[in-house]
Amino acid sequence: MNHIKRIATPALLAIAIASLTACGNNDRNDADMDPAVTDTTADTAAQTGTGMDPALGDNNNTANPDEAAALGVLNAINEHEIATSEQALAKGVTGPVADYARMMIDQHGQNRTQTSALGADADAQDAQAQRQQAEQERAALDQLEGEAYSKAYVDAMVKGHGDALTALDQKLIPAAEREEVRRHLTTTREHVAQHLEQARALQSGTSGE
DSSP: OHHHHHHHHHHHHHHHHHHHHHHHHHHHHHHHTOHHHHHHHHHHHHHHTOSOOHHHHHHHHOOOHHHHHHHHHHHHHHHHHHHHHHHHHHTTOOHHHHHHHHHHHHHHHHHHHHHHHTTOOTTSHHHHHHHHHHHHHHHHHTTOOHHHHHHHHHHHHHHHHHHHHHHIIIIIGGGOOSHHHHHHHHHHHHHHHHHHHHHHHHHHSOSOO
16 A cells, blocks of 8 residues: 555656646736737837828828919919910921920920829919910910911910919919929929020021921
């Protein structure tokens, strides 16, 4: 009987030790899976703002009303230069004047696309007024033919680009709040100034023959 007890005692001790070890492991696993710990980690990540701020993206892509109106005016100018130059080609202008007209269609078309992408408001009051004035000017030009039209077209380009520079300096560029809009308007001003000088060169030379 004593022999049985001596054998049983070490076996029981081994079983007890194994049970305690298993309990310890379960306790550690429970701690690892504690939902409170997971929630705290999620809260900390939210507070530190590790994700992208959606408001920042929205602010960068949205024009305020004044800025959108300024871009709308610029696009009304673009549309006028394109439409007037298309009219000039339809009227049969030739030589350097025809080259200038094609350049206007191409470059103002590109600018119109870029301006629209920045959030231009075509329905803004100033944009509508600019568009209405442009339509009247094109209607007056349409009454002319031949050499008279060619000269009047060049004169209109000189006046139109001069007026555009004034608008950019006094109204459009000051209305820009986003840096990308300011850069676009500043670059546009450089191009408009070049167009003005080219139109003046045509004005002081031949009318397009």
